[in-house]
Structures are given as C-alpha cells and as structure tokens.
Amino acid sequence: MLLGPALALSAILFSIGVAGVLLRRNAIVLFMCIELMLNAVNLSFVALAQVHGLGGQIMVFFVMTVAAAEAAVGLAIILAIFRHTQSVDLQNINVLQG
Amino acid sequence: MQTIDLATAGGATLALLPEVVLTGAALVVLLVLSWRHTTAEDSRLAGYLSLGGVGLSAVALAYLWTADLQPLGLAHMIAVDTFRYAAVAIILIATAATILLSLQYVERERLLAPEYYCLILLAATGMMYLAGATDLIVSFLGLEVMSVAVYVLVGFNRGSVFSAEAALKYFLIGAFASAFLLYGIALIYGATGTTNIMEIGARLGQGNIPVLGALGLGLLLIGFGFKVAAVPFHMWAPDVYDGAPTPITGFMATGVKAAGVIALTRILFDGFSHSIDLWQPVVAALAIASMVLGNLVALSQRSLKRMLAYSSIAHAGYLLTAIWTGSSLGAGATLLYILAYVLTTLATFGILAALGRGGERDVTLDTIAGLGARRPWLAFALSACMLSLLGFPGTLGFIGKWTILMAIVNQAHAALGIILVLTSLVSAGYYLPVIMSMYMKPASATSPEGKMSGAGIAVIVVTVGLLLVFGFWPGPVLGIATNSARVLSGAVPSVNALVR
Numbered sequence: 001m002l003l004g005p006a007l008a009l010s011a012i013l014f015s016i017g018v019a020g021v022l023l024r025r026n027a028i029v030l031f032m033c034i035e036l037m038l039n040a041v042n043l044s045f046v047a048l049a050q051v052h053g054l055g056g057q058i059m060v061f062f063v064m065t066v067a068a069a070e071a072a073v074g075l076a077i078i079l080a081i082f083r084h085t086q087s088v089d090l091q092n093i094n095v096l097q098g
Numbered sequence: 099m100q101t102i103d104l105a106t107a108g109g110a111t112l113a114l115l116p117e118v119v120l121t122g123a124a125l126v127v128l129l130v131l132s133w134r135h136t137t138a139e140d141s142r143l144a145g146y147l148s149l150g151g152v153g154l155s156a157v158a159l160a161y162l163w164t165a166d167l168q169p170l171g172l173a174h175m176i177a178v179d180t181f182r183y184a185a186v187a188i189i190l191i192a193t194a195a196t197i198l199l200s201l202q203y204v205e206r207e208r209l210l211a212p213e214y215y216c217l218i219l220l221a222a223t224g225m226m227y228l229a230g231a232t233d234l235i236v237s238f239l240g241l242e243v244m245s246v247a248v249y250v251l252v253g254f255n256r257g258s259v260f261s262a263e264a265a266l267k268y269f270l271i272g273a274f275a276s277a278f279l280l281y282g283i284a285l286i287y288g289a290t291g292t293t294n295i296m297e298i299g300a301r302l303g304q305g306n307i308p309v310l311g312a313l314g315l316g317l318l319l320i321g322f323g324f325k326v327a328a329v330p331f332h333m334w335a336p337d338v339y340d341g342a343p344t345p346i347t348g349f350m351a352t353g354v355k356a357a358g359v360i361a362l363t364r365i366l367f368d369g370f371s372h373s374i375d376l377w378q379p380v381v382a383a384l385a386i387a388s389m390v391l392g393n394l395v396a397l398s399q400r401s402l403k404r405m406l407a408y409s410s411i412a413h414a415g416y417l418l419t420a421i422w423t424g425s426s427l428g429a430g431a432t433l434l435y436i437l438a439y440v441l442t443t444l445a446t447f448g449i450l451a452a453l454g455r456g457g458e459r460d461v462t463l464d465t466i467a468g469l470g471a472r473r474p475w476l477a478f479a480l481s482a483c484m485l486s487l488l489g490f491p492g493t494l495g496f497i498g499k500w501t502i503l504m505a506i507v508n509q510a511h512a513a514l515g516i517i518l519v520l521t522s523l524v525s526a527g528y529y530l531p532v533i534m535s536m537y538m539k540p541a542s543a544t545s546p547e548g549k550m551s552g553a554g555i556a557v558i559v560v561t562v563g564l565l566l567v568f569g570f571w572p573g574p575v576l577g578i579a580t581n582s583a584r585v586l587s588g589a590v591p592s593v594n595a596l597v598r
Contacts, residue, residue, distance in 0.1 A: 007288070014281055021274055030270055037277035044284040052291040056284075059235055059293070063280065066242045070273055073246050077253050077265045084259040093263050096337040 006047035013040035027078050027088040031071075038067050102178070103170045113167065113178050115158035116186050117226050123151020124219035131212040138205050144212035145201045148219050152194045159186050172296055177232045177364070184433050184582035185229035185360040188440055192352040193222040195444040195557045200345045202551035203451050209254055209343065217254075218349065221247035225357035232368070234283045234293040237361055241279065241325070244357065245272050248350060252342040260459060264341025271324060271334040279321025285314030286369075295369040303372040315370060319380055325358040326414045329387035339407035344458045347403065348447030351410045352440040359417045363432055366421060367586040374424045381422045382514060388415030389521040396528045400462045402450060405528055406443075409487060412525060413439050419514050420502045428505040429583035434575060435498035438565070442486040442495060445561040449480050452550045461546075463531055468541025473548050477536045479562045484529040486565050489522050493569040497576065 013036060020033030042060045049056030078088055085092055102109040111118060127147050134140040162183060169178045176182070196218060204214060224244030231237040249272065253265025287293050289311030290301045302311060323331040339347045366377055392412030399405035417439075420431040453469075454461040470477040486495035499522065506515040550558070568575050 014277075017277070021270075027266060027270065031273070034270070034273045034277055037274075038280065041277065041280045041284050044281070044288065048284065048288045052287065055235075055293060056287060059283075059287075062235060062239060066239070066246075066276075069242070069246050070269075070276075073249050074269050074273065077249060077262070077269050080253055080256060081259075081262040081266045084262050093266065095259055096263050096267075096341050 003047055003050060007044060010040045010043040010047065013037075013043065025090045027081070027090060027093075030090070031074050031078070035067060035071070038063060099166050099168055101168045101170045104174060104176070104178070105170075109170075110175075113162075113169070113176055115162060116155045116190075117223055117230075119158045120151055120155040120219055120223045120226070123148065123154065124216050124223065127151070127212070127216045127219065131216070135212050136210075138210055141204055141210050141212045141214070142201060144215040145197055145204075148197050148215040149194060151219055152190055152197065152222070156187075156190050156194075159183060159190065172294070173232050174294060175233045175236050176227070176230050179585040180582040181360075181364065181429070181433070181585050182230035184578065185356070186226050188356050188433075188437055189222055189225045189229065189353055192349060192356065192440050192444060193218060195448070195561065196345050196349040196353075198553040198557045199348065199444070199448045199451060201553050203343065203345050206455075207255060207343065208257075211254070214251070214254060217247045217251050221251065221349070222353065225353050228357045229360040229364075231361060232295050232364070234286065234295065234298075234365075237365070238276075238280060238283060240357075241361075242276060244354065245276065245325075248272075248346075248354060251346045251349070252338060254346065255343050258341075260341040261343065262341075264338045267334050268338040268342075275321050275324030275331070278317050278324070282314045282317030282319075282321060285310050285317065287314075289314060295365055298369040299371055302370065307373045307376060312373070312376060315373065315377060316380070318365065319362075319377065319384070322358055322362045323384055326355050326362070326417070327411050328384045328414045328418060329391045329411060332388070332392070332411045332414075335411055336404050336407040339410070340401070340403050340459060344403070344447055344451040344454075347406075348444050348451075351406070351443050351447070355410065355414060355417075356436045356440055359414070359421070359432060359436060363421050363429055364586065367424065367429060371424070378422055378424065381418055385415045385418035385422055385514065386517055388412060388418060389517060390415075393521045393524045393528075396525070399528070401459060402461045402463070402466075402532070403458055406446060406450075409525065409528070410443070412521065413487075415521070416499065416502060416518060419518055420505055422514060423505045423509050425505060425508065426583050426586055427508055427580075428502075429586040430580040431498070431501040431505045433583055434501050434579040437575060437579070438486065438494040438498035438568075441561045441565050442483050442493075445479060445558050445565070446483045446487070448550075448554055448558050448561075449476060449483070449548075452476070452548045452554060453546045455546075463535045464539075464542065465546060466532065467535050467539035469535075469548065470537035472541060476548050476550075479558050480536065481533045482562050482565060484532050486569070488526055488529045491569075492566070494565045494572070494575070495569075497569060497572040501576070501579075 017033045017037035045056040045059045131144050221244050224240050227240030249269045252268050255261035289308045290298045327335040392408050396405050396408035420428045486493035489495045489499040503515050
C-alpha cells in the first residue's frame with residue numbers, strides 16, 4: 001500500500017535533511033537534520049518491507065539503536081566544544097586550518 | 099576442511115571467534131577499570147589487558163585461518179574466507195601497534211582515562227565486522243560501532259580545543275556519510291529484495307540493473323568515499339587528523355581506511371560484479387581526483403601531521419585504482435597495499451608522537467632539522483617510512499604500488515597506471531624534503547629530544563623491519579595477499595546455486 005508515495009516522501013525528507021546539513025551553521029540544527037535523514041531512510045525501509053518481507057522492518061530497529069548511540073556521543077561532543085568556545089555555531093569553530 | 103553451519107549458535111560463534119574474543123576483552127577492560135580508573139598505573143593496566151585481548155583474538159584468527167572452515171551453504175551475515183582473515187589480521191596489527199604507541203602517549207599528554215583502550219578495542223571490533231560482512235546490515239552496524247568509538251577517541255583530549263573541534267567535525271561529517279550509506283542500502287534492498295551481498299550479485303546478474311539499484315550504489319559509494327577520505331569527500335580529513343591525539347590519527351589513517359576499503363572491495367566485487375561498467379568510471383574518477391589533489395595539496399603543507407593527512411588522501415586514491423580493476427589480482431593488490439600502508443603509517447605516526455608535544459600540531463620540517471645527527475636510528479626509521487610511502491624500491495611500499503600497476507596493466511588500460519606513476523613522482527616533492535631536512539640542515543636549539551618508550555621503540559623496530567624485509571623479499575606476503583584475494587574472483591554463482 002502506498003509504496004510510491006511513501007518512497008517519494010522519504011526522498012523528500014532525506015533531501016530536506018541534506019539541504020539542512022549543507023545550509024545551516026548551528027551544530028545542533030545540523031545534527032537534527034542528520035537525524036531527519038536517518039528517519040527518512042527508516043520510512044523507506046518500512047515501506048519496502050511490504051514488498052520484500054520482514055528484513056526491512058528489522059533494519060529499522062538497528063537504525064534506531066544506532067541513531068540513539070550517535071545522539072549520545074554527538075551531544076556529548078557538542079557539549080565539549082561548547083565548553084571551549086561558548087558557542088555551537090560552526091562559524092566560530094575554526095581553529096583548525098592550514 | 100570442515101563445514102560449519104552458521105545458522106546455529108555454535109557455528110556462528112566459531113566463525114566470529116576473533117570478534118567475540120575482542121568484544122569480550124573490551125568488556126573485561128571496562129569491568130576492571132570501573133574501579134581502577136584514576137592513576138597512570140590503572141591506565142597502563144588497561145593497556146596491557148587490551149593488548150592481551152588483541153593477542154587472544156589473533157590466536158583465534160590463526161586457528162580459524164589454519165582450520166580451513168567452509169560455511170554450509172551461503173554465508174549469510176559474515177564471510178568465512180581468507181579475504182576476511184587477511185583483513186582481520188591487518189586490523190589487529192594496527193590495533194596492537196596503536197595500543198603500544200599509546201602507552202607512553204596518554205601518560206605524557208595526561209589523557210589518563212583508561213576508557214581510551216576500551217574504545218580502541220570496540221572500534222577494532224567494528225572494523226572487523228565491517229571488513230568481514232557479507233550482508234549490508236552487518237556492514238552498516240560494523241561501520242557504526244567503529245565510527246562511534248572513533249568519534250569519542252578523536253575528542254579524547256578534553257582540555258584541547260583542537261581535539262574537540264576535530265571530534266565535532268568528524269562526528270557531523272561521519273554521521274552525514276552514514277545516512278547516505280544507509281539510504282543506499284535501503285534503495286538496493288528495494289531494487290533487489292535482499293541485503294545479502296552475494297544474493298544482490300545473483301539477482302542483479304539476471305538483467306539490467308534497475309534505476310533504484312543504480313541510485314543505491316551511487317549513494318553507497320558516496321558513503322564509503324567519505325569514510326576512506328577520497329576526493330571530493332575528503333575535506334574533513336586534514337582538520338580531523340590534525341586535531342586528534344597522534345596515536346588515534348594513526349589508528350584512523352590505518353584501521354578505519356583499511357576496513358572501509360576492504361568492505362568496499364567486497365561489496366563491489368561480490369554484489370555488483372555485473373554492474374562493473376556502472377561503477378568503474380565512478381571509482382576511476384574518485385581515484386584520479388584523490389591522487390592528483392591529495393598529492394598536489396600535500397606539497398604546500400608545512401606541518402607534518404597535515405602533510406600526512408593529505409598523503410593519506412592520495413593513498414586512498416591508489417587503493418581505489420586497485421579496486422577499479424575489478425579483478426582478483428586487484429583485490430590482492432589492495433590487500434598488499436593496505437598492509438604496506440598500515441605498517442608505514444603506524445611507524446610514521448609513532449615517530450611523530452615522539453617528536454612533539456601537545457598534539458604534535460607544531461612539528462614541521464624545521465622542527466626535525468638535524469635529527470639525523472642527534473638521533474640517527476630515529477631518522478633512519480622515518481626515512482625508511484617516507485621512502486616506503488613514496489614507493490621507493492627496496493621497501494614494501496614499492497611492492498604494493500608495483501602489484502597495483504600489474505593489476506591495472508592486466509586490464510589493458512594504461513591511463514590510470516600512468517596517472518598513478520606521475521602522481522607518485524609528485525609525492526617525492528614532499529616526502530624527500532623530510533629526509534633532506536633531517537640529514538642536511540643544522541639542528542636548532544628547540545629541536546625535540548624524541549624520547550621514546552620501550553614499547554614505542556619495539557613497534558617502530560618491528561614495523562620498519564617488516565617494511566624493509568618484505569621490500570627485499572616480498573614472496574611470502576605477495577603469496578598470502580594473492581591467495582587470500584582469490585575468493586573474490588568477481589564470478590557470481592548462479593541463482594540456483596544460492597537457493598538451497
């Protein structure tokens with residue numbers, strides 16, 4: 001059911017996520033956009049699982065676990081950089097250049 | 099020869115023995131350091147325990163390799179073949195060397211949280227799963243286990259803003275790349291109805307590749323391009339390599355890159371051998387861009403750490419040329435080149451860690467001036483590494499480049515080979531000044547002492563020794579690499595053979 005629209009919606013959400021990562025400059029917003037990309041892929045998996053069987057749905061659980069692990073580490077890293085620069089704006093985070 | 103049934107718990111544990119042992123070791127380290135995590139001695143204890151875990155894992159690997167196991171039917175999740183064993187061996191070498199080089203480094207830089215070693219072991223486990231996966235789900239999980247651990251390791255020096263910035267950049271780019279990879283997996287699953295690499299190969303072999311599958315393959319290549327730092331997905335590498343603690347930079351340049359390249363080789367050779375016309379131009383473009391840009395930009399670098407980062411981009415290009423061939427000869431060349439690159443890079447970063455302070459960001463060509471007179475052996479080792487990275491005859495780096503060239507020539511396609519040779523010549527422009535600076539310039543007052551611990555010296559003696567020994571006498575490693583890669587013939591079994 002609704003395979004085509006679900007895949008299209010997933011592609012649109014993924015593109016919004018990519019655009020957000022490329023255009024926004026705030027580390028937390030960037031991270032939210034990456035989460036949006038991951039969840040767009042989850043939608044694809046669930047939609048495709050109707051055609052191809054359970055494998056796709058199981059994959060979604062793995063992706064959710066991985067996203068949670070990434071969130072834990074990612075927010076900790078953002079916190080660590082905030083302690084140094086008092087900012088999470090990527091424009092202010094540029095000591096590494098050369 | 100013995101067959102094992104991967105569907106049973108016993109069979110799967112046996113097939114995964116090196117990974118299981120290493121995970122167990124990581125958990126033991128975590129348990130021990132939960133009440134011993136304050137002093138330098140505790141940190142050292144964690145290091146020794148981790149080394150023991152790597153040793154046990156190596157024993158398990160040796161058992162698997164000699165037992166000559168065969169999976170019953172299709173290997174659904176993890177490969178049981180020599181290509182995986184060779185990859186795991188390379189990853190274990192990189193892990194052991196990283197731990198040995200870290201023993202002194204973490205005390206000197208006051209990174210006295212023993213979780214460091216636990217994270218190295220977990221990252222190595224992820225690399226092993228990634229390199230051995232025969233299912234895209236396992237590839238993805240291995241990649242993430244590796245990446246999440248390495249994100250933390252890059253930012254491990256909490257007092258350094260450089261380390262924190264490197265971790266943030268690596269995390270954002272790495273997660274971005276993972277999402278691309280995952281979308282690629284989803285589309286390939288949509289096109290073929292399976293995530294098993296061999297089955298993908300069999301189903302795509304029946305006709306033209308569907309649009310969805312081609313798109314998925316493209317996204318997969320983007321994801322791996324980021325992970326192995328191939329141009330144009332390389333922009334994170336110099337900053338991250340620069341800011342990370344030096345042994346971790348070495349670990350990233352060797353382990354992460356090796357696992358990524360090996361996984362890519364297996365996916366392209368087994369899963370997409372029928373679509374070779376589709377991916378060959380893309381891989382060739384990535385390879386040429388990486389070789390040209392990596393080598394040219396490295397010329398303008400003063401800091402050794404950044405110079406090595408650009409050189410690692412160039413080396414990703416050389417490895418991609420070997421994958422481009424799509425032949426088992428190319429897969430063997432990939433393995434051999436990775437071994438040469440891993441040994442050389444580990445030794446180089448080990449020496450670099452001894453030459454500087456506070457992240458080694460300030461070690462430049464001027465810093466090492468006159469090293470040849472004060473520390474002749476250290477200078478000799480660094481010279482050997484530079485020559486091996488350059489591909490100078492008499493070192494393993496030369497044998498690696500030579501086998502890649504042979505694989506390319508075998509495809510009757512000279513253009514890529516010519517670019518490889520020309521860009522290697524360009525790379526002499528930044529490798530040789532290092533040697534010249536050590537031997538031909540006078541030392542300044544601020545020159546580093548270059549003190550090394552016994553463990554560090556052992557790593558450098560062994561790696562540089564192997565580079566030179568195998569450089570003059572390449573027979574054994576050449577044989578192992580070619581034989582190990584033979585399982586990736588690119589020939590896909592028919593669908594009937596897969597459906598039991």
